[in-house]
Amino acid sequence: QSALTQPPSASGSPGQSVTISCTGTSSDIGAYNYVSWYHQHPGKAPKLLIYEVSKRPSGVPDRFSGSKSGNTASLTVSGLQAEDEADYHCSSYAGRNAVSNILFGGGTRLTVL
Amino acid sequence: EVQLVESGGGLVKPGESLRLSCAASGFSFSSYSMNWVRQAPGKGLEWVASISGSSTYIWYADSVKGRFTISRDNAKNSLYLQMSSLRVEDTAVYYCARGSSSAYSDYWGQGALVTVSS
Numbered sequence: 483q484s485a486l487t488q489p490p491s492a493s494g495s496p497g498q499s500v501t502i503s504c505t506g507t508s509s510d511i512g513a514y515n516y517v518s519w520y521h522q523h524p525g526k527a528p529k530l531l532i533y534e535v536s537k538r539p540s541g542v543p544d545r546f547s548g549s550k551s552g553n554t555a556s557l558t559v560s561g562l563q564a565e566d567e568a569d570y571h572c573s574s575y576a577g578r579n580a581v582s583n584i585l586f587g588g589g590t591r592l593t594v595l
Numbered sequence: 596e597v598q599l600v601e602s603g604g605g606l607v608k609p610g611e612s613l614r615l616s617c618a619a620s621g622f623s624f625s626s627y628s629m630n631w632v633r634q635a636p637g638k639g640l641e642w643v644a645s646i647s648g649s650s651t652y653i654w655y656a657d658s659v660k661g662r663f664t665i666s667r668d669n670a671k672n673s674l675y676l677q678m679s680s681l682r683v684e685d686t687a688v689y690y691c692a693r694g695s696s697s698a699y700s701d702y703w704g705q706g707a708l709v710t711v712s713s
Contacts, residue, residue, distance in 0.1 A: 533699040582642055
């Protein structure tokens, strides 16, 4: 069982918006603004989409946005495109004294219908 | 261009050891913390270990503490993961990733497959 909880699957049609949730606790997501999101195409390495809850690295389209409320972080993908079909992983810092300093969710498979 | 290239993966028996390497290029290696993250077949990502730029600070996940050792050689722009007493559950693709002060990894290698099986 992963430390952060994500839905196993999500889907949407091209052009629609989809939001993926990531639920942690008051010791990780709720305690730090160090939430990041990655997507991963089959057989490929993860790629950073969002860091520090809502910041986008250069080159990442503004169709990808992140937010946080309490112990839950969210990633919204707007204007869905076929190439957005991938696995999406959330991550959070959990502190130096945690069992794991950095936590990941179990991943969400996004299907573009 | 930032590049991270892992090597050293393979098939080993339970209880055996293996050393992974990660060759870094395209950035000032000593200025960045580095991470190892693994992904078991069909599973999510799992953080394994991190090391600061000067090797002053090192952290491990409890699942590997005492069995794995992360290290780096800044003169060779290389990151290492020495894995001992390997278990079947250590089977995974191991990724080398460039770290940050905000706990995210902005560049990842292509991964090295480690299979532990009798």
